[in-house]
Amino acid sequence: MLKNINPNKIFSLTTKISKTLFFIFIIILIIGLTESLWISPEDYKQSHLVRIMYVHVPSAWISLGIFSFIGILSLFNFIFKNKNFSLIGKSLSTSGFVFCIIALVTGSIWGFPTWGTWWAWDARITSMLLLSIFYLMYILSWKVFEKNKNQEKISSIIAIIGMINVPIIKFSVDWWNTLHQSATVKILSKSSIHPSMMLPLLIMTATFALFSLIIFIMKYKAEVVKLKNKGLDRL
Amino acid sequence: MINQLFLMNGYGAYVWSAFGFTIFCFISLYYIAKFQLNREENKFARKFTNLSQAKIELAKTQKINKKILVNTPNFNF
Numbered sequence: 049m050l051k052n053i054n055p056n057k058i059f060s061l062t063t064k065i066s067k068t069l070f071f072i073f074i075i076i077l078i079i080g081l082t083e084s085l086w087i088s089p090e091d092y093k094q095s096h097l098v099r100i101m102y103v104h105v106p107s108a109w110i111s112l113g114i115f116s117f118i119g120i121l122s123l124f125n126f127i128f129k130n131k132n133f134s135l136i137g138k139s140l141s142t143s144g145f146v147f148c149i150i151a152l153v154t155g156s157i158w159g160f161p162t163w164g165t166w167w168a169w170d171a172r173i174t175s176m177l178l179l180s181i182f183y184l185m186y187i188l189s190w191k192v193f194e195k196n197k198n199q200e201k202i203s204s205i206i207a208i209i210g211m212i213n214v215p216i217i218k219f220s221v222d223w224w225n226t227l228h229q230s231a232t233v234k235i236l237s238k239s240s241i242h243p244s245m246m247l248p249l250l251i252m253t254a255t256f257a258l259f260s261l262i263i264f265i266m267k268y269k270a271e272v273v274k275l276k277n278k279g280l281d282r283l
Numbered sequence: 284m285i286n287q288l289f290l291m292n293g294y295g296a297y298v299w300s301a302f303g304f305t306i307f308c309f310i311s312l313y314y315i316a317k318f319q320l321n322r323e324e325n326k327f328a329r330k331f332t333n334l335s336q337a338k339i340e341l342a343k344t345q346k347i348n349k350k351i352l353v354n355t356p357n358f359n360f
Contacts, residue, residue: 055347056346056347059347059350059351060346060347060350063350081302085288085298085302086288090292095291095292095294096291096292096294096295096298097291097294097297097298099291099298099302100297100298100301103301103302103305104301107305142312142316143312146308146312149308150304150305150308153301153304154301154304154305157297157300157301157304158297158301160297161294161297259309262313263312263313263316266313266316266317266319266320267316267319267320269320270316270319270320270322270323272347273320273323273324273326273327273351274323276327276347276348276351277323277326277327277330280327280330280331280334280342
């Protein structure tokens with residue numbers, strides 16, 4: 049199975065599907081924006097302010113998901129010694145970082161009218177800030193240690209240590225008294241969110257996931273071409 | 284109705300700035316990623332054209348090199 053995860057095969061596959069993916073992304077984005085800004089109802093307490101949820105929550109989910117994936121890939125890199133895992137992780141990190149920043153900024157915009165403050169050193173918000181720092185450290189490790197032979201190991205260690213923060217973010221609202229509300233969307237038990245709000249939330253999550261896939265494809269292809277550039281030098 | 288969409292009971296500034304920031308990040312990230320990919324592809328094409336004929340033939344045996352060049356803007360493969 050690992051033989052199939054090689055840059056040449058992924059490059060060929062992604063070249064074929066990237067235009068189709070972009071087309072699907074635009075369509076879902078239009079549907080998602082219409083649903084979240086227009087069709088979905090106001091909240092009985094927060095009124096239209098609840099619409100920020102449709103960009104805030106998917107960004108937080110995607111950034112957490114990407115970091116968990118990078119952490120798992122880093123572990124696999126240590127076990128299977130397959131350099132392609134770290135190449136995939138590197139290509140995913142930028143979009144994960146941007147989604148983390150979007151979650152923090154939109155959360156702050158949402159926080160001001162609801163809590164009366166732009167920022168609070170609350171467990172959930174602080175742990176998300178820590179995630180963005182781990183992202184930054186991971187991205188910088190690729191640049192700072194570019195000529196170091198242990199570059200991959202260093203970035204993998206950062207990702208693996210950063211993974212400890214992922215369950216802390218998830219359960220922070222249950223473990224501590226936080227200003228941030230507890231989870232309304234649950235996988236194992238019944239969600240407390242109304243279906244009319246759940247639908248745009250899911251559409252926007254799909255849109256954001258698709259966008260991160262598009263960015264991943266471009267970043268990954270750039271990394272592969274960079275490697276091939278070095279290959280031409282060695283001919 | 285249009286007023287309602289923009290003003291949102293006085294919360295319009297917050298909602299639109301959150302969505303605007305997200306869209307701005309999306310557009311910036313997309314163009315940065317596209318720019319980086321184009322830069323690497325053009326660099327590859329430049330290096331490829333500067334190779335000797337024997338090395339070009341050797342490089343052409345790798346399928347992926349062809350695919351990179353086919354996708355490179357302003358390069359006739």
